[in-house]
Amino acid sequence: xxxxxxxxxxxxxxxxxEEARSIARRIDAGEKLPERExxxxxxxxxxxxxxxxxxxxxxxWAIAEHTPQSVRELAGQVDRNIKNVSQDLAVLSRLGxxxxxxxxxxxxxxPTLPYDExxxxxxxxx
Numbered sequence: 199x200x201x202x203x204x205x206x207x208x209x210x211x212x213x214x215x216e217e218a219r220s221i222a223r224r225i226d227a228g229e230k231l232p233e234r235e236x237x238x239x240x241x242x243x244x245x246x247x248x249x250x251x252x253x254x255x256x257x258x259w260a261i262a263e264h265t266p267q268s269v270r271e272l273a274g275q276v277d278r279n280i281k282n283v284s285q286d287l288a289v290l291s292r293l294g295x296x297x298x299x300x301x302x303x304x305x306x307x308x309p310t311l312p313y314d315e316x317x318x319x320x321x322x323x324x
Contacts, residue, residue, distance in 0.1 A: 202312065204295070207319030208246060209239040236313070238293060243320075249293065253278070254286050258295065258311065267308045269298070 224231060240246040256276055266272040273283040287309055290296040295316075298307040 201314045203315045203317055204236040204238060204313045205317045205319050206238045206240075206246070206250070207321070208241070208243055209321070211241050214239055236294075238295075249289065251286075254290055257283065257286055257290065257309075258316075261296065261309050261311050265310075269307060269309060272309055 221231065240249065253276075257272065260266070260272060260275050264272075264275050266275060269284055269287060270280055272287075273280040276283065287296055287298060291298060294312065297310050297312055299310060
């Protein structure tokens with residue numbers, strides 16, 4: 199089974215913009231681009247720490263370990279208020295780190311992980 203990974207790191211916005219321009223030029227030139235791993239970059243450490251707070255990371259670990267069948271079940275597993283867990287799941291979902299799938303019509307959403315691994319990437323020099 200292939201391990202699904204995402205690379206998360208810190209990158210100045212101008213570096214991301216330059217990489218996007220480079221990729222666009224290569225596509226315009228008809229070049230076939232190699233498959234890349236998924237990436238998610240933040241502009242600074244404070245933003246990364248805010249978005250991937252210890253409580254949100256605990257949710258990711260709990261989903262991986264316990265495979266909860268609903269947000270309510272997950273909230274119980276991490277001993278947190280369901281409203282706060284729902285808000286944190288919404289943030290993680292917008293980032294693509296969590297998926298909430300409806301079990302059956304009208305039945306609770308089960309949070310799942312699209313990745314098996316998160317690799318943290320911090321470049322020290324440009």
